[in-house]
Structures are given as C-alpha cells and as structure tokens.
Amino acid sequence: MTKPKIAFNWASSCGGCEIAILELGTELVELQDKIDIVFWPVALDFKYSDLETMPDKNVDVTFFNGAIQTSENEHLAQLLRAKSKILIAFGSCAHMGGIPALANTKNKEQIFNSCYEETPTTDNPQNITPLTKFSAPEGELSLPEFYNTVRTLREVVDVDYYVPGCPPVGPQIAKVVETILSGALPPKGAVLGASDKSLCHECKLEKTDRKVSKLMRTYETIPDPKRCLLEQGIICMGPATRGGCGAICLDANSPCRGCYGPLPNVIDQGAKMLSALSSVFDAESEEDIQKLADSVVDPIGTFYRFGLAQSLLKRTKE
Amino acid sequence: MIDLDTRFEPKIVGFLCRWCAYTGADLAGLSRIIYPPNITPIRVNCSGRVDPQLVLKALAAGADGVLIAGCHPGDCHYINGNVKTIRRFKLLQSLLEQFGIEKERVRLEWVSASEGARYASIVESMTEDIRSLGPLNWKQEVVIQA
Numbered sequence: 274m275t276k277p278k279i280a281f282n283w284a285s286s287c288g289g290c291e292i293a294i295l296e297l298g299t300e301l302v303e304l305q306d307k308i309d310i311v312f313w314p315v316a317l318d319f320k321y322s323d324l325e326t327m328p329d330k331n332v333d334v335t336f337f338n339g340a341i342q343t344s345e346n347e348h349l350a351q352l353l354r355a356k357s358k359i360l361i362a363f364g365s366c367a368h369m370g371g372i373p374a375l376a377n378t379k380n381k382e383q384i385f386n387s388c389y390e391e392t393p394t395t396d397n398p399q400n401i402t403p404l405t406k407f408s409a410p411e412g413e414l415s416l417p418e419f420y421n422t423v424r425t426l427r428e429v430v431d432v433d434y435y436v437p438g439c440p441p442v443g444p445q446i447a448k449v450v451e452t453i454l455s456g457a458l459p460p461k462g463a464v465l466g467a468s469d470k471s472l473c474h475e476c477k478l479e480k481t482d483r484k485v486s487k488l489m490r491t492y493e494t495i496p497d498p499k500r501c502l503l504e505q506g507i508i509c510m511g512p513a514t515r516g517g518c519g520a521i522c523l524d525a526n527s528p529c530r531g532c533y534g535p536l537p538n539v540i541d542q543g544a545k546m547l548s549a550l551s552s553v554f555d556a557e558s559e560e561d562i563q564k565l566a567d568s569v570v571d572p573i574g575t576f577y578r579f580g581l582a583q584s585l586l587k588r589t590k591e
Numbered sequence: 592m593i594d595l596d597t598r599f600e601p602k603i604v605g606f607l608c609r610w611c612a613y614t615g616a617d618l619a620g621l622s623r624i625i626y627p628p629n630i631t632p633i634r635v636n637c638s639g640r641v642d643p644q645l646v647l648k649a650l651a652a653g654a655d656g657v658l659i660a661g662c663h664p665g666d667c668h669y670i671n672g673n674v675k676t677i678r679r680f681k682l683l684q685s686l687l688e689q690f691g692i693e694k695e696r697v698r699l700e701w702v703s704a705s706e707g708a709r710y711a712s713i714v715e716s717m718t719e720d721i722r723s724l725g726p727l728n729w730k731q732e733v734v735i736q737a
Contacts, residue, residue: 378689422734544643547686551678559677566681573689585647590691590733 277333277454280312280324282353284339284346285373285423290364291315291338293440300447307454312353324352332357334453336436340366340373340582341424345417354430359453361465365439365532367426369542370582372439374423377581377588378573381421425582435464439532439579442466442518467517469537472529476511476520478502484555488568491528498526503553508575513539513546532579541585543576601655601721603714605632606641610668611703612660618707626711627718630658637661638699639672643683646697651729656696656721658713663701673701695720696727 283291295301295316311332312319335357341347354360365371376384389395389402407414426432436449445466452458452465459465468475483504496502502509502523510531511523522529535542550569556562569575577584607613613634619626635641638661646657659676667673680699687697698717702710726732 539644541644541647543686544647547643547682548679551675551682554678556678557674559681562678562681566678566685569682569685571689572682572686576686585644585651586690586729587651587734589689590729 276307276309278311278331279308280332280335280353280357281310281315282312282335282337282339282349283315284337284349284367284426285342286339286364286366286371288315289440290366293364293438293443293446294336296443297447304450321349321352324356327356329355330358334359334361336361336363337426338364338367338440340370341420341426341429342373342376343417343419347429348417350426350429359433359458360426360430361434361436361449361453362426362432363436364441365437365534365579368435368437368583369534369580370423370425371532371579374425374580374582375574375578376423379589380591381419385419422588423582428582433461434459435462435534436466437464437515437533438466438518439530442521444519445517464515464534464537467515467533470516471536472511472514472516472518472520472523472533475516476501476523476529478523480504484553486555486561486565488565490570496526502528503550508550508569510542510546510576510578512549513542530578531576534580534583542580543573543584546576547572599722599726601629601718601726602653603630603656603658603717603721604649604654605630605658605660605714606635606638606645607632607658607702608638608661608668608673609634609636611662611666611701612638612710614704615660615702615706615710618704619711620707622707624707624711626714629718630714637667637669637672637676639667639669639675639679641676641679643679643686646683650692650696650727653728653730655724655727656698656717658698658700658717660700660702660710660713663703666703691733692727693724695724 312324335353337353337360341350362368366373385402389397390400403416405416405418449466478501479499480501485506487506489506491507496505496507507528509528511529514529514531515533515536518533531542539545554562554565556565607616616632638659641659649657661673661676662668664673700713
C-alpha cells in the first residue's frame with residue numbers, strides 16, 4: 274500500500290499551528306512511517322513550482338492554516354484545493370479568520386500607515402510602502418497584493434473539514450490525523466478535533482448563579498482560581514465557545530478567548546457571547562446597565578477575537 | 592417636489608413582542624393610522640427573545656435598520672423579559688457603534704398594546720432618520736468593496 278500524501282501550508286498566520294504539529298513530538302516521528310509529506314514550506318525545502326507541476330488530486334490530505342490576506346495566500350489556497358482530495362482548514366485563522374482578521378477593523382491604507390509610518394520604531398523618511406511591482410536594474414520584482422479585508426479559507430475555496438484552535442491542541446491533532454488515515458471519513462463540513470458542547474462543560478471552575486456589577490480586564494485583578502471567571506467579572510468566552518481543548522487557559526487562571534469558535538448551529542459567536550455576558554449583569558436600571566456595557570472596552574476585539582472574518586458582519590464600515 | 596420613483600426607501604425589520612408592540616402595531620392598522628410601509632414586522636414572543644444574531648443577520652442580509660419593540664419596563668408579560676432586552680441591547684449598541692453602524696439604524700422602543708399612534712410615529716421617525724442616512728447595503732458596500 275502506498276503511503277497517503279500529506280501537505281501542510283501556512284497562509285496569513287503566526288506559525289503557531291506549525292509548532293503545534295511539531296509538538297506531536299515522537300508521534301510525529303512515528304507518523305513519518307505512515308505518511309508521505311509532499312509539501313511543507315515551513316519545515317522542508319519545497320518550492321511552489323513543485324506543487325504547480327503536480328497532477329490534480331495528487332495530495333491526499335492538505336492541512337491549511339492561516340487566513341487569506343494576500344494574493345499569495347489566495348493563490349496557494351486555490352492551488353492546494355486543486356491538488357488535494359481533502360482540504361482541511363487547520364487552526365483558528367483558516368477556520369474563522371483568527372487574530373489576522375482583526376485587521377478587518379481597519380483598511381489597507383490605515384494598516385500601511387501604521388506599519389510603515391506611525392509606529393515609534395519606524396524610520397521611513399521617504400514613506401516607502403510595499404508595491405506589488407518594482408522595476409530594479411536587475412529586472413522586475415514583485416510582491417503579493419495585500420487585501421483590504423481578511424477572509425477565511427472557506428470564503429475562497431471549498432473546504433472539507435475544519436480543525437479549530439489557536440493552535441489546535443496536540444492530542445486533538447493526533448486524533449484527527451488518526452481519523453483521516455483510518456479512512457472512516459466524517460461528513461463533509463464537519464468540525465474535527467473539538468467537542469459539540471461549550472467549553473463550560475469541561476471547565477473545572479465552580480459555577481454558581483452569581484451576577485456581576487463590575488467587569489474587569491485580566492490585568493486589573495488576580496482571580497480566585499477556583500471560581501468561574503465570568504462570575505468574577507472577567508469576560509470569559511467559554512459559554513459561546515466549543516470545548517475540546519481541555520480548558521487549558523482556565524487551568525492557567527486565564528479566561529477563554531474563544532479560539533475554538535462557535536458551537537454547532539451558531540452563526541455568530543460574538544453575538545452569542547454578547548447575550549451570555551448580558552445575562553450575568555447585576556443591573557436593573559438603564560443607567561447601571563449602560564455603565565456595565567460601557568465598561569466593555571473593545572467589543573469587537575473581545576467578542577470576535579478569533580472570529581471576525583467568519584462573523585455575520587465580517588468587517589467594520591469606514 | 593420629491594421624486595417618489597427615485598427616493599430611497601429604507602428596509603426596516605421590526606421584531607415586535609406579541610403582547611404589547613405587535614398588538615400596538617395591530618391597533619395602528621385597525622385605527623387606520625397612516626404610517627410608512629417601510630417596516631417588515633416579525634412577531635416574537637418577547638423582546639427578550641431577540642437574539643443579537645437576528646439583528647446582525649438582518650443588517651448583513653440587506654436591511655437598512657432594525658427596530659426591536661416590547662412592553663414598557665414594568666409591564667412585561669414575562670415579568671422582566673424586557674430588562675434582559677435592555678442588558679443585551681446596550682452591549683449590542685456599543686458593538687454596532689464599533690462596526691460603524693449609526694445609532695439611528697437599530698432602535699429599542701417600548702410600545703404598549705394601546706399605543707397604536709406611538710408605534711406609527713416611531714416607524715415614521717425611524718424611516719425618515721434612515722432615509723437621510725442612506726442605504727446600509729452591507730454586503731456590497733462594506734464587505735465586498737472595502
């Protein structure tokens with residue numbers, strides 16, 4: 274039997290998903306005997322031309338991490354879709370935009386201004402910003418185009434499965450790889466390596482029916498490590514987020530930030546979290562409620578930290 | 592003269608609680624009160640039942656505005672459903688503001704079953720406010736073009 278051919282790719286992401294794969298450790302070494310890695314730019318020396326010359330549907334499974342923010346990301350997404358039998362959106366960015374999608378609160382011009390002009394450490398007196406084409410004496414140079422709006426993988430190509438997480442946790446990755454290699458494929462569009470219940474189901478912290486009259490950001494307090502963080506006034510995305518990660522952030526006394534994405538049948542994770550948060554408000558009068566609502570400093574960054582590109586509104590209006 | 596053929600007609604989705612606001616809207620109709628036809632009323636059991644997802648979905652799918660209307664505070668058929676609405680709505684308002692959606696586009700109002708005239712005047716003022724703001728056209732103007 275020939276070994277299944279596997280490809281990994283990163284688009285607009287931090288590289289944490291690649292580290293998560295390396296974190297499999299000895300399992301990854303054992304996996305080497307069972308699979309054939311045909312493309313993995315971050316770890317092995319492959320060129321895009323290797324991929325381009327492959328026949329279509331040559332790769333059995335592609336793990337694609339990262340959001341689509343540049344023309345290069347989009348090109349690779351389309352290329353890998355054509356070359357793969359199964360395409361998996363791997364990690365929060367490919368699944369729902371991830372941290373890069375917070376760029377959707379700005380436009381390209383604002384981002385370029387910030388990166389190439391305004392940051393205190395930038396020294397750019399000629400205001401040079403990246404161009405897609407540049408004629409140098411040695412010939413024409415090119416760079417990918419930077420898009421105004423970050424998209425998820427699903428918005429660009431057809432996706433077979435989703436593996437959530439920033440990054441997906443090791444034991445879940447191993448399970449997903451095992452499932453795929455076993456050939457017992459789940460229905461198309463399934464979210465793999467995660468639970469169908471909210472994170473609160475696997476969180477060990479004690480929950481009562483306590484309401485809060487004040488919200489705090491994580492740096493403002495050291496929470497009681499035994500009690501539900503939401504009930505202590507710290508916004509924890511647990512109620513609106515899929516479990517499966519093992520509540521590891523909570524183990525570190527840190528609130529869930531929502532990287533495992535919305536629960537089944539939920540379209541908009543942020544809207545659900547907004548509802549959940551309002552339900553713990555200990556306020557009856559309009560003024561008190563307003564005060565509590567105003568204390569959420571950055572609603573998009575809080576409720577859509579990983580999911581802006583997948584949300585209903587997708588980006589802000591200028 | 593206003594050219595009625597080219598005048599922008601806002602599309603407003605109304606989530607009306609069945610006990611007060613929807614009955615109030617019914618009364619506006621029964622009383623033959625004339626008000627703009629720009630609202631599409633949807634009857635819900637309680638304004639507290641209006642999931643913010645529904646509001647965002649309406650806006651993303653082409654509505655120019657959303658009205659949530661329920662019983663006056665203290666008059667809720669389910670005792671305090673409308674207080675839950677306020678809690679949710681205040682958070683939703685600050686979220687929408689960050690998305691760049693004007694305050695006038697999404698409103699929370701109290702209309703009792705006997706306030707047909709009030710319902711009509713709310714719809715009228717909302718229609719005019721949104722008309723002067725112009726279309727929202729979220730998908731085409733914001734998501735695709737931006």
